[in-house]
Amino acid sequence: QGNLMQGKRGLIMGVANDHSIAWGIARTLAAQGAELAFTYQGEALGRRVKPLAQSLGSDTLLACDVEDLASVDAVFAALKEKWGTLDFLVHAIGFSDKNELKGRYADTTRANFTRTMVISCFSFTELARRAAPLMTEGGALVTLTYGGSTRVMPNYNVMGVAKAALEASVRYLAADYGPQGVRVNAISAGPIRTLAGAGIADARLMFNYQKRNAPLRRTVSIDEVGGAALYLLSDMSSGVTGEVHFVDSGYNIISMPHPDALKT
Numbered sequence: 619q620g621n622l623m624q625g626k627r628g629l630i631m632g633v634a635n636d637h638s639i640a641w642g643i644a645r646t647l648a649a650q651g652a653e654l655a656f657t658y659q660g661e662a663l664g665r666r667v668k669p670l671a672q673s674l675g676s677d678t679l680l681a682c683d684v685e686d687l688a689s690v691d692a693v694f695a696a697l698k699e700k701w702g703t704l705d706f707l708v709h710a711i712g713f714s715d716k717n718e719l720k721g722r723y724a725d726t727t728r729a730n731f732t733r734t735m736v737i738s739c740f741s742f743t744e745l746a747r748r749a750a751p752l753m754t755e756g757g758a759l760v761t762l763t764y765g766g767s768t769r770v771m772p773n774y775n776v777m778g779v780a781k782a783a784l785e786a787s788v789r790y791l792a793a794d795y796g797p798q799g800v801r802v803n804a805i806s807a808g809p810i811r812t813l814a815g816a817g818i819a820d821a822r823l824m825f826n827y828q829k830r831n832a833p834l835r836r837t838v839s840i841d842e843v844g845g846a847a848l849y850l851l852s853d854m855s856s857g858v859t860g861e862v863h864f865v866d867s868g869y870n871i872i873s874m875p876h877p878d879a880l881k882t
């Protein structure tokens with residue numbers, strides 16, 4: 619418990635269940651006094667998100683599918699009505715057809731490429747465009763990315779291409795909204811067992827590989843991602859924008875597995 623987020627109001631997008639990265643972020647921010655609103659994708663997930671939101675004292679639960687811009691507009695109309703202003707936004711949304719999260723990137727279809735890009739990348743820009751006008755006292759936006767953006771991870775495929783575009787859009791948005799005091803950053807998380815993560819072929823194998831080979835010799839928890847989000851969304855990081863911050867047990871710095879790991 620602390621008060622780093624006291625007096626700040628923010629929107630959490632991307633809670634599907636209590637394994638979601640967005641959930642780890644939400645409970646970390648709430649423990650520091652943040653007032654939260656949540657979105658959910660579809661009624662089935664809504665039933666799961668409701669008790670979670672309530673457990674953090676939130677009574678603002680809004681339906682939102684980022685493919686449906688009317689639902690996105692409705693979210694910001696509701697927030698404007700309820701709060702008037704906004705201090706932060708968490709975008710923890712990603713999607714690609716499971717059938718293309720295996721095999722070769724080269725075989726990606728145009729339809730899934732477009733859909734993956736719109737949901738996993740461009741939605742962040744569309745949300746920033748709507749959130750920034752409500753951030754009259756400045757604000758902060760955070761999205762979630764993965765190291766498959768800059769290095770080839772087997773099976774991550776089109777999602778890696780979308781994450782590369784997402785990270786580039788973090789930099790462009792940081793430049794666009796910086797003058798009004800709105801900061802834009804990404805957290806690059808190591809593999810975590812979530813609904814979205816399970817869609818990637820051989821996910822368990824990649825999870826265990828990183829566990830064996832990352833400098834910390836373990837994977838990361840959603841609460842550790844929450845800690846980084848707390849830093850990036852609070853005034854602790856007031857001089858930081860346009861960054862991709864790794865929370866991955868140091869995996870991204872490694873060039874090859876440690877010989878000890880190869881011997882076992």
Ligand code: NAD
Pocket residue numbers: 631632633634635637638639640658659663682683684685709710711712713737762763764806807808809810811812813814815
């Ligand atoms: P998750 O399945 O818990 O969350 C993904 C969320 O995206 C869900 O809440 C889902 O409802 C939402 N979503 C998908 N399509 C949507 C749409 N059209 N409109 C609105 N919401 C939509 O999984 P997660 O792992 O917590 O994923 C959150 C973010 O973290 C994603 O961007 C993911 O790529 C990223 N990430 C995950 C890992 C990992 O290993 N799990 C690692 C690095 C980055």
